[in-house]
Amino acid sequence: MKTTDVTARLASFGGAKWDLHLSARQRIGAGADIIEMTIGEPDVPVPSELMQQAITSMQAGRTGYSDGRGEINLRQALAESYSTSRGRSFEPDNFLCFPGTQTALFSVMMGVAQAGDEVLVGDPMYATYEGVVAASGANLVPVPLSPEHGFRMQAADVASRITPRTRALLLTSPHNPTGAILGKADLLELCKLAREHDFWILSDEVYEQLVFEGSEFVSPLSLAEYADRVIAVSSISKSHAAPGFRSGWCVGSKAFCDALLPYSETMLFGNQPFIADMTELAIRDGSSVAAGMSERFSRRAQLLADRLEIETSLQVHRPEAGMFAMINVATTGLNGDDYAWDLLENGVAVMPGSAFSDSLTSWVRVALTISDAEFETALGRIISHAKARIGDAA
Structure with a gap:
């Protein structure tokens, strides 16, 4: 049976952009040790x-x-x-x-x-x-x-x-x-x-x-x-x-x-x-949780930028608001898609920049919404992965 023009116009805008996120969820469900930093879920429950x-x-x-x-x-x-x-x-x-x-x-x-x-x-x-x-x-x-x-x-x-x-x-x-x-x-x-x-x-x-x-x-x-x-x-x-x-x-x-x-x-x-x-x-x-989220997300973004820029050659765009930070991963020798899938094998799930634009093929988006303890662990994995990859690229 034939469907309408709007279904055809939207056919390429389905869930493919979220393939890595869904794969990470499946692996976590099967018991894999993966820290999820893909989507912007608030880090506190509904008040x-x-x-x-x-x-x-x-x-x-x-x-x-x-x-x-x-x-x-x-x-x-x-x-x-x-x-x-x-x-x-x-x-x-x-x-x-x-x-x-x-x-x-x-x-x-x-x-x-x-x-x-x-x-x-x-x-x-x-x-x-x-x-x-x-x-x-x-x-x-x-x-x-x-x-x-x-x-x-x-x-x-x-x-x-x-x-x-x-x-x-x-x-x-x-x-x-x-x-x-x-x-x-x-x-x-x-x-x-x-x-x-x-x-x-x-x-x-x-x-x-x-x-x-x-x-x-x-x-x-x-x-x-x-x-x-x-x-x-x-x-x-x-x-x-x-x-x-x-x-x-x-x-x-x-x-x-x-x-x-x-x-x-x-x-x-x-x-x-x-x-x-x-x-x-x-x-x-007013919100009883927004100020706390802003403080935590800002602090985590600052920590991410400081550590990655000191310990690796990865570059972080420092956000002014929101739940995410962007990392330029070009120095690894991988594009953002390949980097994100490779990092997933090393226990951290992030979003490829290409999910948001073809102009971000050298970037990934990192959610700042996980706990401080998980964030520290994820940082360690990202840094170790980057050092290995940048060494290979060199």
């Missing part, structure tokens, strides 16, 4: 107060159908929180609620781009972005993020890729996989281009609360003069260590949310009321 709120709400009968926009109590909490953090006024109708950032971004993309359009995306990029753009029928136009510029998007690189078909620029700040953060000056230049050429700014802000000391997060939503063309997506997955609850949202102008609502209702019809109650508590009380 007990959030878990209890979800249970209490279920027991109170908050298990029925939801408001199609998302429960009003949650949207009111989001409006108050964003009004404070972005320095301008938001109302509940500036929000639509979804099961996680991924669903929010997918829906937003379907609302701004279609066949024949172009979407500018920083390259490297999170692994699902290609599929999100392809699902809409639009063409993804990569904008290089170079290590020479700290993996921060440059307005000149964006400007050179704008065409009459450009409909959106997708930003990720803090960035996955590199941990880079765009500053206010960067965002102003990009927003000026968006206004000049009449395209949307889409902002994935899921790592907003995992910013390391000495760095600062700025949202394009705080630039009031560009408010009509900025749409952001986020969730409690990272900030509140609750990825399995799938609770996210988009925020934009009321006109955009009104226009997207029928699509959202056709697909989802709102989020679960008991999860909305849990998320309201998370938003109103």
Whole structure:
């Protein structure tokens, strides 16, 4: 039987990028001694107060159908929180609620781009972005993020890729996989281009609360003069260590949310009321775990960089936020894919950089989310492996 064009467009965006991660999981399940540093699972459980709120709400009968926009109590909490953090006024109708950032971004993309359009995306990029753009029928136009510029998007690189078909620029700040953060000056230049050429700014802000000391997060939503063309997506997955609850949202102008609502209702019809109650508590009380995660991830990234750059010739891009660090493994004589599979045989699983871009063929991404004890053991294995490989390459 024949399937639709969208299945064909997405056929190459399946799970192949995660083959090494899945292989590591299988080997661990069979008893292999492998330290997993592949994906960004928070290193703490869901806070007990959030878990209890979800249970209490279920027991109170908050298990029925939801408001199609998302429960009003949650949207009111989001409006108050964003009004404070972005320095301008938001109302509940500036929000639509979804099961996680991924669903929010997918829906937003379907609302701004279609066949024949172009979407500018920083390259490297999170692994699902290609599929999100392809699902809409639009063409993804990569904008290089170079290590020479700290993996921060440059307005000149964006400007050179704008065409009459450009409909959106997708930003990720803090960035996955590199941990880079765009500053206010960067965002102003990009927003000026968006206004000049009449395209949307889409902002994935899921790592907003995992910013390391000495760095600062700025949202394009705080630039009031560009408010009509900025749409952001986020969730409690990272900030509140609750990825399995799938609770996210988009925020934009009321006109955009009104226009997207029928699509959202056709697909989802709102989020679960008991999860909305849990998320309201998370938003109103703030995160009890984000600061601790930021401190630990920053410290581990610093340790990784210091030790690898002192004891080996591997180079580490020092992240400003998030759950990951990038390692340039070119001096081993292996590309990132071969290095990652070879390191797996030596007891550490990391993600090949090619899962995020062809520009990262000499890089791997390392998760900072394992315990300190495991991290120390993994560092020892990475260093021993590098010394052996660099010796062979020499």
